[in-house]
Amino acid sequence: MTPSRTARWTAAWLIAAAWAFSFPLVSSLGPHRLWGWCAGAGYLAAAGATACGRRRAALGAALTGAIAVPLLYLVLTGQGQSEVGVIERSGRLLLTSGRMYVDQPAGVEDYTPYLPGMALLGIPRALLEGAFGAGGDWAVRLLGDARIWCAAALFGGMWAGRRLLGGVRSPLLPLLVASPVVALPLAVSGVDLPLAGLCCLALAAAGSGRPGLSGAALAAACALKWTALPAVAVAVALLGVVRGARDAVRCAAVAALGTALLVLPGLLLQPAELWRQVFAFPTGRADVPTPASSPLPGHLLAGLGPWGWHLTVGLLAVGGLVVAASLVVRPPRTVVAAADRLALGLTLAFLLAPAGRFGYLALPVLLVAWARSTAGPGVSRVVARSGERVARPAGAPHPSGARRGSHDAP
Structure with a gap:
């Protein structure tokens, strides 16, 4: 690693440490404060x-401080x-009653703002509690915690998507995992991680010409x-x-049918609660x-009264139409471009x-970074119609086994 690059990475770890150490000062949530202390120490060690010049030791320190220590402590x-509790409660309700929503919720803690598929991630905890009891056994907590299954998704x-694209092993992926973009939600919540993983898989499957797999991943998302609906338009x-x-x-078609099969039972059993x-x-x-009240433009407008709410919904619709029109006028031709377009739509x-x-914005950042991590140095990011050149390491033989001639695309 050159001196200038060493300086840049050291500075990046120091910035991450400063950001993590801000959580104990500004957050009122205990899990966030704990993560801040652990992650800040890990990032400082990574900077050192x-x-x-010890890159592997730096990555290990960041992963230990930002993920392993806080996640293990919070789970146990x-x-x-x-x-986390909402997902696990949904799994219990699904197993015991076939439903996943609390009828007539009285408080914030009774609401489940997720579609029925999310309950599947809470089933492992319910099954383990049924088999071993809910007495706080460490194995039940460690193996049944919804964050573990969100992380697995x-x-x-991400791994399956990289394999589909044939990307070389990139150092960017473990760095992405160690970064606050993934480490914080993984340790304290995990609820948006399955959506991110499935979107990565859907885009990779689309880019590698596998429509069935892409549609199935989109349906799950x-x-x-x-x-996750904008991901369908981008992948298509x-x-x-x-x-x-x-x-x-x-x-x-696969995405629509699969989504209907997964969502329809919940819609038929509890239509009013699903809507509410x-x-x-x-x-x-x-x-x-809702407790989701960060001072973002839409929330500030909605707080001005009924007209403000309708205005922000109208702006949201206009933004969606603009992104949709861009997909028609200039559709993405690479997985990186598709991830960028999806990230733009989600950010809007x-x-x-x-x-x-503010934490929702981690999803677009993760998509953009993951797409670039699948196409490391020396790997083409070009995707084309079946039978034409696709992403492969530079210098690899042409799929036909012959060298490219002058008639081949540059």
Whole structure:
């Protein structure tokens, strides 16, 4: 590593440490404060190791301080954001009653602002408690905690996506995992991680010309949170370029059918609660105000009164139409471009939503960084129609086994 690059990475770890150490000072949430102390120490150690030229030691210190220590402690002590308990409660309700929503919720803690697919991530805890009891056994907590399964969905999606694209092993991926973008939600909540992993897999499958797999991943994502819907449009647009209209339609059909199969039972059993808790509550239209109230533009506008709420919803719709039009006029031709377009759409949605959190913006950042980590140095990011050149390491033989001639695309 050159001296200038060493200085840049040392500075990056120091910035991450400063950001982590701010949590004990500004956050009122115990899990966030604990994460801040642990992660800050880990990032400081990473900065010191980087300055000494020990890159692997730096990564190990960051992963230990930002993920391993806080996650293990919070899981074993049963601490975390309320979302963890909400997912696990949904799993218990699904196993015992076939439903996942609390009828007539009285307080914030009774609401489940997720689609029925999220309950599947709470089933492991319910099964382990049924087998071994809910007496706080460490194995039940460690193996059943919803954060563990959310993390498994994230890492599984990112790994599978990279394999589909044939990307070389990139140092960016473990650095991305160690960064606050992944480490904080992984340790304290984990609720958005499965969505991110499935979106990565869906884009990779679309970019590699696998419409069925892309549609299945999109269906799983859309069954978790309705914010996954923009990913369907982006993946379909990418497939239209990679494989043509037929495979794009096939992907959309698989996504629609799969989503319906996963969501329809909950809709039929509890239509009023699904509407109240999944749509009205997150947008600030339920009887109980949502705690997602970061001072983002949409929330500030919605706080001005009924006209402000309608205005921000209108702006949100206009933003969605603009991004959709861009997919028609200039569809993405690479996985990186598709991830960027999806990140743009999600960023607009989170900024203009009537209620939101700054933490939601981690999802677009993760998508952009992951896409670039799958195409390391020397790997083409070009995707094309079936039979043409696709992403492969530089210098690798042409798929036909012959050298490219003058007629091949540059």
